[in-house]
Every structure is written in C-alpha cells, then in structure tokens.
Amino acid sequence: MALQEKDHLEDHLAADRVAHGDHLTGTDINEHIGKVDFKMLVDEDKCTGCGLCEAFCPVEVFEMQEGNDGKRVPVAVGIEKCWGCETCTGQCPENALRLVGSADSSFLAGREKAQPLSQEKHDEYAEWASVLKDVLGLRWHVVGIHLLPKGAPVPDVPIPEERYRYCQSLMAARRGRSMMMPANRHACPDGTSILGLTPIPAKLASGELYILFHKLDSVEAAQRMVRERPMLEPRSIDATIVFPLDDAPVDPQVVAVIAKPEQVMWLCMAASYYTGHRFDFHASGYNAQCVETTLLPYSTGEPNISFGCYGCRASSDIGDEYMFMGIPVDMMPTVVKGLRELSKKAIPQSRDKIYLPPLKM
Ligand code: SF4
Ligand code: SF4
Known part of the structure; x- marks a missing residue:
C-alpha cells in the first residue's frame, strides 16, 4: 500500500475510531500483566x-x-x-525490522499453588483422549484448555520462554506440549482481549486493523464483526493453559479436537447420539481458536466448530485439510459414550462405503 493511500485511510478511520471504552494501554502491560x-x-x-x-x-x-540522512524512518x-x-x-x-528482548517471568510467581490433579481424574481424561484418538483415527493429540480465573491457585504447568499466539499454543499442545501463558507470554493482543486477559487495543476495537489487512470491506463491517464476537471481562483471566488431554495437569474446561471434516462429523453425531439435537454452530473465519474453538464452548456450554481463521492458519503448521471443534468438558462423557456406540456399526460401515452403487462393467 502506498503511503498516500495509507494516509487517506487513516484520515477516514480517525473519525470512526472508538474513542471510549476499556482499551489496552502501556500501563496495563507494565502493571497488570508483567x-x-x-x-x-x-x-x-x-x-x-x-x-x-x-x-x-x-x-x-x-x-x-x-532519520540520519533526512528520510522518514520508524x-x-x-x-x-x-x-x-x-x-x-x-x-x-524490506525486512528492515528486528525485534529482540524478553518478558518478565515473575508475574505468577509467589501465587498460591493449585493441588495436583488426582490420578483418577488424570486417567479419566486420558481415557477420553484414547477413545477419540482410536475411534476416529486422529493424527494429533486431543487438547485440553483451562482459562485460569483471576487470583485462582496456579497449577504446575510450564510457562514458555517465548511468546506465542493463543492459536500457536493450541497447535503446540496438539503436538504434545503443555504450556501456561499469562498475558505477557501471549503475542496476539486480539486473542488476549477476547479471552479476558487484557482490555482490547483501540486499533482493534475500531476495526481499523482489519481494514488494513483487507479482511473486511468497511469500517462498519469490521466494527460489527468485533461487536458480535463474545469477549470475556478484561483482566478476569490470569493465564491460558493448554495441554494434551492424555496427560492433563489440570481439569480442562474445554476439549479441542483438530481433525478432518469426516472426524468432526462423527463428534457431532456422538454429541447428539442420545438426544437427536441439531446444533447451531457459530463460525466466521475470524478469531477461530480464541472465539470459536474456546470461548463459545466455554461460555455457552455447547460444542462449536471452526474452519480456522487467517491468524491461526498464517501462524501455525496446521494443514489446509484440518478443522476444529471445541467441546465443553461437561459434554465429554456423552461424546465419548456416543462415539463408542457409533464405532460398533455406523463408523466402520460408512468408512467401508456400503452404499456405493455397483460399477457398470
Ligand atoms: S521499517 Fe519497513 S515497514 Fe517500516 S517504514 Fe521502513 S520499510 Fe516501511
Ligand atoms: S506490538 Fe507488534 S507490531 Fe507493534 S512494535 Fe511490537 S511486534 Fe511490532
């Protein structure tokens, strides 16, 4: 984008910028999140x-x-x-920028430690993970998600040295890594504001950034997208915790499955196996992992599916053929039981393509 075009856009957006509300500031970063x-x-x-x-x-x-020779530099x-x-x-x-540095690691130090998860619970979650993996033939670990409420005792989960986007942490957990990320280990201020770790930056609340990325047609559309997505109360969550469900360090609140459409289909059928209920899924292509896979199941108690989003696909190794499902933990016993029933006949017969018409020879 030429500078002139950018200046014009900024003039236009300045008038629409959200001028009030609880927005992220430098004070938040230094005083509240490490x-x-x-x-x-x-x-x-x-x-x-x-x-x-x-x-x-x-x-x-x-x-x-x-700058030194009279030209403009950032x-x-x-x-x-x-x-x-x-x-x-x-x-x-021009690849002219390089960011170096680190984040303070003392933010959650000194806080009361949570009791370790009981062996019984650990084994129950491992059993769920095993049923999903074996029946569906999943490529990756099933992921457990826990949003640590403000002031809650802190479980023993490693805090990474590096900063990750929330979606990147989920993708790392599907490969077997557990991590707890307070806000100063997150690299995406969109995800942290959605998940209640921080307020939202003004430039995101206004929709301005989405226009710069050419992800939406107008400021009005961008503001509507931001307005319609759920967000937790700012500063109500101290950290996000993700882990492979087969080795859970803490109770999951949501279980995330990274799977192919056919595998997600069986999860949907398992979730409605005993009731016949049809779900109203909420998907947009924006904020896939934070909103669609995590926050919606967390806050509504209903499962949700997601096709992924620009952010998670641009910043992780997730394959184009994969999609996502978030399942509230209370629903997992039903899903696991339903999946076991489906594995007795429906799943193998469907995979055997029993309705294929005979070929004309
Ligand atoms: S650092 Fe890169 S993006 Fe920033 S003004 Fe220079 S060339 Fe443009
Ligand atoms: S917040 Fe992000 S875009 Fe802004 S200077 Fe830091 S790394 Fe660059």
Missing part, C-alpha cells in the same frame, strides 16, 4: 520509509521521524507497549 523488555532494531539502510510498520502495529508503538517511541506480535516485521516489505 513487564516486557523489547528493543526494536531498525535497519535504516533497508528502510524506505513506507510507514507500513507504523500503520499495522496494533498498539501504536511507532512514530515516523526524520522510531519505536512506545516500545514499552510492544506485544512482540511481529505484525510490523511481517508487514515490512
């Missing part, structure tokens, strides 16, 4: 001064200023607000 110590290195020889980094940064870290005047989301580095056409 300090982050980043440095932004700008290669002025490579930089053309296009301003895309300034435009795309969700928390307005940059200001374009005059200066990270608000680096204390940086999330390490790497949107700026990803958008820079």
